[in-house]
Amino acid sequence: xxxxxxxxxxxxxxxxxxxxxxxxxxxxxxxxxxxxxxLYTIGAVSYELGTLASPKSGLFPAFVGILLLGASGFCLxxxxxxxxxxxxxxxxxxxxxPAICASIGVxxxxxxxxxxxxxxxxMTALLILFFGRRTRWAVVGIALAxxxxxxxxxxxxxxxxxPGPLPF
Amino acid sequence: xxxVTGLLxxxxxxxxxxxxxxxxxxxxxxxxxxxxxxxxxxGAMAILLPISFQMEATSALILMAGxxxxxxxxxxxxxxxxxxxxxxxxxxxxxxxxxxxxRGRAGAALAVSAVGSFxxxxxxxxxxMIFAPILGQFALRFGAPEYFALTAFGLMVLSRLxxxxxxxxxxxxxxGLALRTVGQEMMYSVSRFTFGSIDLWQGFELTPVVVGxxxxxxxxxxxxxxxxxxxxxSVRLRELLPTRREWRRSVGPILRGTAVGFPFxxxxxxxxxLSTFASYALEKRVSKHPEEFGKGAIEGVAGPESAxxxxxxxxxxxxxxxxxxxxxxxxxxxxxxxIHGVQPGPLLLREHPQVFWGLVASMYAGNVMLLILxxxxxxxxxxxxxxxxxxxxAFIVLVSVVGVYSVNNSVFDLLVMLFMSLVGYGMRKFRLxxxxxxxxxxxxxxxxESLIRTLMLARGDMSYLLTRPIAxxxxxxxxxxxIAPVAWRRFGQRxxxxxQRAVR
Numbered sequence: 001x002x003x004x005x006x007x008x009x010x011x012x013x014x015x016x017x018x019x020x021x022x023x024x025x026x027x028x029x030x031x032x033x034x035x036x037x038x039l040y041t042i043g044a045v046s047y048e049l050g051t052l053a054s055p056k057s058g059l060f061p062a063f064v065g066i067l068l069l070g071a072s073g074f075c076l077x078x079x080x081x082x083x084x085x086x087x088x089x090x091x092x093x094x095x096x097x098p099a100i101c102a103s104i105g106v107x108x109x110x111x112x113x114x115x116x117x118x119x120x121x122x123m124t125a126l127l128i129l130f131f132g133r134r135t136r137w138a139v140v141g142i143a144l145a146x147x148x149x150x151x152x153x154x155x156x157x158x159x160x161x162x163p164g165p166l167p168f
Numbered sequence: 169x170x171x172v173t174g175l176l177x178x179x180x181x182x183x184x185x186x187x188x189x190x191x192x193x194x195x196x197x198x199x200x201x202x203x204x205x206x207x208x209x210x211g212a213m214a215i216l217l218p219i220s221f222q223m224e225a226t227s228a229l230i231l232m233a234g235x236x237x238x239x240x241x242x243x244x245x246x247x248x249x250x251x252x253x254x255x256x257x258x259x260x261x262x263x264x265x266x267x268x269x270x271r272g273r274a275g276a277a278l279a280v281s282a283v284g285s286f287x288x289x290x291x292x293x294x295x296x297m298i299f300a301p302i303l304g305q306f307a308l309r310f311g312a313p314e315y316f317a318l319t320a321f322g323l324m325v326l327s328r329l330x331x332x333x334x335x336x337x338x339x340x341x342x343x344g345l346a347l348r349t350v351g352q353e354m355m356y357s358v359s360r361f362t363f364g365s366i367d368l369w370q371g372f373e374l375t376p377v378v379v380g381x382x383x384x385x386x387x388x389x390x391x392x393x394x395x396x397x398x399x400x401x402s403v404r405l406r407e408l409l410p411t412r413r414e415w416r417r418s419v420g421p422i423l424r425g426t427a428v429g430f431p432f433x434x435x436x437x438x439x440x441x442l443s444t445f446a447s448y449a450l451e452k453r454v455s456k457h458p459e460e461f462g463k464g465a466i467e468g469v470a471g472p473e474s475a476x477x478x479x480x481x482x483x484x485x486x487x488x489x490x491x492x493x494x495x496x497x498x499x500x501x502x503x504x505x506x507i508h509g510v511q512p513g514p515l516l517l518r519e520h521p522q523v524f525w526g527l528v529a530s531m532y533a534g535n536v537m538l539l540i541l542x543x544x545x546x547x548x549x550x551x552x553x554x555x556x557x558x559x560x561x562a563f564i565v566l567v568s569v570v571g572v573y574s575v576n577n578s579v580f581d582l583l584v585m586l587f588m589s590l591v592g593y594g595m596r597k598f599r600l601x602x603x604x605x606x607x608x609x610x611x612x613x614x615x616x617e618s619l620i621r622t623l624m625l626a627r628g629d630m631s632y633l634l635t636r637p638i639a640x641x642x643x644x645x646x647x648x649x650x651i652a653p654v655a656w657r658r659f660g661q662r663x664x665x666x667x668q669r670a671v672r
Contacts, residue, residue, distance in 0.1 A: 026598065033343065037342070040346055040361075043361055047358060051628060052629075053623065053624070053627045053628030054624070054628075055620050055623050056356060057353045057355070057356045057358040058360075060349065060616040060619060061346070061349045061360060061361075064342055064345045064346050064349060067338060067345070068342035068343070068346060070338070071335050071336075071339035071342055072339050075333075075336055075339055087594075087599075088596075088597050090392065090597075091393050092392070093392050093393065096388075096391040096392055097388045097391065097392055097593060100387065100565065101586060103565075104565065104569060107569055108569075108579055111573070120566060124566060127558075127565060128558055128562050130391075131391070131557075131561065132558075133556070133558050146562070146566065150566055150567075154570055154574075158222050159219075159222070159570060159574040162577075
């Protein structure tokens, strides 16, 4: 019962996010998939297709490519003909999304050269900092305790973690 | 008789320390994620999937299944106490459950919900034990054409869950299948779409994709909300006892909820959610006091809470007997099976009896444990809601990244996880179900192999599928599930127009 109202709300909130002619910016998704589908299909037919009676490794990807082309093309047409309400609005603390991703990115970057302890301390500190509810000293303390505690926990489970320059 | 022997064997497997620990951990974690709004069983299963690699297959699957049905129990707690559904399957419980809390009957609502869940869960396991082997025996007649039809059927029915139109569903299915084709192909040993990369040569691992799409994406959604603290009231143990009248009024709804829920679990789609609405509507219809619904009627809690647990048991029937998931959580469970080298389906009982019967036995024991966890220990779960959410979210991220890394010691997998978490976040923003992307990734290989074999068998003549009754039926039902909602909507629109014309 409440869904139409929600959609209406979302539509209103996203009314600024349109291209000329009132086309929703949600058009970007099928457009992107269509471009990728074209590239994928070109790649698929470059493998040996064989025949229906004697199929080779390119046949299934070719079918998938056709499915992707058809579906994304139709989505694009529908989006132009009847623009969808667009995505749900971002949350009030939306900036945490790229911040969390960046923290994970830092962990990935540091993991092999600096080792698990340093990488996880930095990531945990950044995450708690971005959640913004604790003092800097508390952030450092919690990050160190979490990294050390999780290090021993994962070691206990037999998870191989990169040591980095640290001796343990 | 065979079932009884099998069940006893299952209990013999279950009493090993590893399996018991997995069971306790599974149902405990399931209740915790059920209690915590925003973190669902799919996210929790995804996060723990890589860690379960260190475990034996039966233990890992007992853990995963425990999380799945444990979450159905825990989901009602916040619905009743805070008017916030812990799970989507507990949305209906908020209607009368929270009203009961406002009237000082929170304890009774929680107790009836736990007992109803226990009864429904146990009956569902008995029904699962009866139906899964029967369906499995039938599926033994399957050859390559039937398997192709089955995978196509699975994709068709699950694509209806995507949340968008049919074209969007096919687009997501196509993306999932395309991802599956990356890497070394098995039949002819050809590397496809690898661009010379060794990481891509191995193909996309399921774990980083699932952890990113479900686990980290849920953290991103939770983190963008400003408030990370929840305020809740406490429940005392002595308040948990419902009155005799409340018990009497709950017995019928619990049994009817079970009867409604289990068949719903056998239908592809968001069965558990729909079953709660169906149960609520049924209770309101048969009640002598329909005016009390919405104001704290205990039937409005007992019926739906029993229905969602029975539906959870029902959804395991097609997964275990056909190897096809009918709902997103079972799609993830299928992934867990495959990762551990166990193919659910008609041969499961013959090839891995310890897994099937161990799982069934664990569900019996798990339901008893959940009753214990959800009655005397309810205070503990309520206090989990008081945990600082910033620390909880940071911990979830840490467990996820370590879990993904531990599978192959691969930084590439972590990058895939990070990318997929953004994809999962975006999909939620566009109201699309990430499960539609995961299922083709899980069954894509089986689909390709069975299609190639079918084509070879039929000498390229696809009409051969029409001569195979099971394959034809599966494709027919799948196609009907795609067309029926559209046809129904069109029929409804035409009817409304006719009525409008008649009024004029």
